[in-house]
Amino acid sequence: MNLLELNRIGHAFFGRTVLQGISLGVARQEIVALIGPSGSGKSTLAHIAAGLVDPREGRIIRRYLRHAMVFQDPRLMPWATAADNIGFPLRLARVPRGMRRRLVADAALRAGLLPEDLGKYPSELSGGMRQRAAIARALATDPDFIYFDEPFTALDVALKRRMQDLVIEAAASARFAALFITHDLLEAIRISHRILVLDAGGRGIAGERLIPGNPGSRDDQAVFALRQDYLAADPLFAHIHDIDERLRP
């Protein structure tokens, strides 16, 4: 029984079809990475799945209880402290104030934020800390499904790696399922159980690859070797680095 199922989803912006006939499923506690070249409509698909965008056609079945999302930019409210930002979903869920504070502290700790950072405003935090706060906000309500929409694209390599480890650890301990949108094959291999490749024109899923082992248990050498293997020999990944920067979704 899949937690999330997309059935023949199609979407168009201003008459231009960006997605067509996309079907995919995410099982309980499974992390699925969705990769594809820039402009192939990955983010739009995540937004459709999360209910932010209404698809033009197709059906979405959500069997999870609660979802959360980590966006590409942290999307923290600049007028609220880190604690208030992390507690925002709890406030929306009408969690009592005292309990909220405890849950915020807990989520912040899991995302690697120190208690003294909680009173700071987003403008006082570094880029990495802001993304940590965004992850903590997603973890705060203890969701069973999280959408990651290219969350670490703007971070530098070292920071990116730490954030990936953070997500891997959190997924292992909190047991959420996730749809992880990325255009970084290495990231997809490190973080996910299964990789889906979106067709370059958004016309369906081009194919999928199961990654051997569990995220977190794979060593770096195997990860790099697999990436090399995919890029060199697997026709499925031949086009993922094609970029047409004139094409905007």
Added chain:
Amino acid sequence: MNLFAASLDRLARLGRFLWSAWAGLAGLALIGALWQAGHEAYGDFILTAPLDTLAAAARLLHEGRAQDLLALTTARALAGFGLCALIGTAAGVAAGYSPATLRLSRPVLTLLLGVPPIAWIVLAMIWFGPSDMTVAVTILISATPLVFVGAVEGVVTRDRGLDDMAQVFGAGPVRRFLFVSARQISAQLFPALILALGSAFKVAIMAELLANAGGVGGALERARAMLDIAEALAWVSLAVAALIAVEYMLIRPVRAELERWREAAAPWGVKR
């Protein structure tokens, strides 16, 4: 402990704010110096000395009549300001969310801004006679467009990413507006409100003077008839003082409370 830290932080901010009054005082002193220079160049009849004006203002306040007139004008200005803040904000937010309304309202706005306030005073005088209504309506018509534009800007320039964020975490349209959009709108709205308040006082006094509706405007008209420059300037100073008092007691504290994060965003040493 948390409460203690919070109140300490508040006290520190209040202290910083009060300390910043020195800069304001320096600005006022500069104006006073220019005024004094003008007085010495043109004599008592054209420009009364600042100290004499202050003395006249103190005398007016002491005689007791001034308080009532100031209170009357302030109440009228505040009533007009309250109305225009309410209507301007509501209409501006509505127009910000509805592009069709915005497109319809732009020419209306140009029209309202193009008609000089004095014309409205004449019309309002004919409609309502020399009453509070005349003053309030004139303020409403002349200051509402400012607030309207501020509210529209607030809605249009808001970060839509935050709206999406709130929606993902389960906020419906109402809570999205209250928790996410309202704060962003207020950032654009407050400068417009401060401008509107100043304009409310100006228009109130002008309307009082022309409509012969009493208040500070009426007193100013009497001073003009008697060619009493000191008294006229004294009334002007008193009206300005009333405006400053209202602005710093009513609007600035609310704004300071809402904009704490901006202060945190400023690097050290450039706290303004």
